[in-house]
Amino acid sequence: MIREIDFLLEVDAFGIVVHDDTANANNVREWLSTPQGKVYGRPSWGHELERYKHEPASSEVVAVNIEFSIIKGMGRDLPNVTINAINCEPHATEIDLYSVTIVLKSGEIIQEVV
Known part of the structure; x- marks a missing residue:
């Protein structure tokens, strides 16, 4: 098993935080x-989710647009990453945030709040 150092170099009580997943999940x-x-040096690298910042969080159209934006952007910036499934929905408790779940080809599940 490969252990990846957290890309933010976060530290907890045991030292630098490491993840027991592949580099693809860390890259995502x-x-x-x-x-x-x-x-x-890479001005086009990264997500374009700021454009949805002031959209209504309850809109299904916005959630679908966020999914397409993630798929398009990751296809451009992370060509070695294959997405098997993606789901975006309004966050349960935080207004103006979305919960994004991405399932990679390897079966890894990534859940983030954007």
Whole structure:
């Protein structure tokens, strides 16, 4: 099993946080936390989810557009990552946030709030 160091280099009581998943899952987490234009030398790398910031959180159309934006952007920036399933829905408790679940080809499930 490969252990990946957290891309944010987070530290807990036991030291640097590591994940027991593949590099693809770590790359997806990093991509989801990086808005486009924030990586030096690669201005087109990252997500474009800021455009949905002021859209109504209860709209199914917005959730579907977020899913398509993630699929398109990850296809451009992470060509080695294969998405088997994606689901986006309004967050249960936080207004203006969405819960995104991505299932990778390897079977790994990534859940993030965007």
